[in-house]
Amino acid sequence: MSEIPENDQPMPLVSHLTELRTRLLRCVAVIFVIFAGLFAFAQQIYTLVSAPLRAHLPANATMIATDVASPFLTPFKLTMIVSLFLAIPVILHQIWGFIAPGLYRHEKRIAVPLLVSSIFLFYAGMAFAYFLVFPLIFGFFASATPEGVSMMTDIASYLDFVMTLFFAFGVAFEIPVAVILLVWIGVVDVKYLKKIRPYVIIGCFVVGMVLTPPDIFSQTLLAVPMWLLFEVGVLFGGLIRKRSAPVQADEPDDQPPATQP
Numbered sequence: 001m002s003e004i005p006e007n008d009q010p011m012p013l014v015s016h017l018t019e020l021r022t023r024l025l026r027c028v029a030v031i032f033v034i035f036a037g038l039f040a041f042a043q044q045i046y047t048l049v050s051a052p053l054r055a056h057l058p059a060n061a062t063m064i065a066t067d068v069a070s071p072f073l074t075p076f077k078l079t080m081i082v083s084l085f086l087a088i089p090v091i092l093h094q095i096w097g098f099i100a101p102g103l104y105r106h107e108k109r110i111a112v113p114l115l116v117s118s119i120f121l122f123y124a125g126m127a128f129a130y131f132l133v134f135p136l137i138f139g140f141f142a143s144a145t146p147e148g149v150s151m152m153t154d155i156a157s158y159l160d161f162v163m164t165l166f167f168a169f170g171v172a173f174e175i176p177v178a179v180i181l182l183v184w185i186g187v188v189d190v191k192y193l194k195k196i197r198p199y200v201i202i203g204c205f206v207v208g209m210v211l212t213p214p215d216i217f218s219q220t221l222l223a224v225p226m227w228l229l230f231e232v233g234v235l236f237g238g239l240i241r242k243r244s245a246p247v248q249a250d251e252p253d254d255q256p257p258a259t260q261p
Contacts, residue, residue: 023094030090035083042075045082046155052134053158056142057151064152074155081163085126089119110184110240118177125173126166133165133221140217165218168211172226179233180240190238193230201227 038045050063057063065071096115103111145151182188193200208223 020098023098027087027091027094031080031083031087034086035080038079038083039076042079046075046078046159049078049130049162050155050158052130053138053153055135056138058142058145061150061152063155063158065156066154067156070154070156074159078159078163085166088122092119114177114180118174121173121177122170125169125171128173128225129162129165129169133169133218134162136221137218164211165222168208168222169225172207172211172222173229175226175229176233176236179230180237183233183237184240190234193234193237200230204230 054063065074067073092115096111100108100111142151179193183190183193204223204226205219207226208219208221211222
């Protein structure tokens with residue numbers, strides 16, 4: 001007999017929509033709970049996020065707020081974004097709880113590691129941006145400031161800049177998971193991915209140009225890790241196909257054999 005999804009019980013559309021609404025409300029509730037706990041530390045959170053730039057400001061230079069409400073709204077906005085980022089494991093868990101009943105057992109075996117690794121890789125991308133990319137690019141910008149120009153960055157502009165980089169690097173670090181999924185479901189194979197490697201490298205630099213601010217420095221710092229992560233995805237994608245091939249060969253046919261008269 002063919003394998004069927006676990007807990008394969010038909011549900012009406014209304015029940016699915018009700019469950020989806022419940023899980024969405026849980027996600028929103030978790031975000032606001034985290035936000036409520038972090039709001040008292042909004043100023044300290046912004047101080048922490050702005051540390052890579054402030055470390056490279058000239059002597060006696062500070063960041064500035066050009067809008068009247070920026071000293072309050074900018075840390076408020078940052079705290080809300082941080083709450084969303086911290087709630088990502090819960091959000092993905094709710095998504096998993098919604099789709100898991102419709103998955104086969106062998107699909108769950110590979111989906112769970114991919115789900116966990118996607119969370120880890122997203123946070124790893126943000127950490128890579130904060131600890132490695134930010135010091136390099138802000139040090140470069142500070143050293144390239146023309147003589148007679150004071151480097152005094154607006155706090156709202158800085159937040160938009162770093163959030164763009166955080167998101168870009170977090171998404172870019174998901175490339176191995178995306179590649180493994182494409183190979184696993186059979187959309188592409190490893191040989192084809194190796195064949196298009198030169199185009200992938202060019203595409204990484206194009207994506208880096210689109211997702212990062214318009215400077216070659218940050219574009220390169222995003223494009224090179226994207227290419228290396230693509231190679232990691234190709235490597236593990238090949239291992240998954242090698243392991244799944246014998247399993248698929250041993251699976252019984254969907255139709256039972258015909259009985260002999």
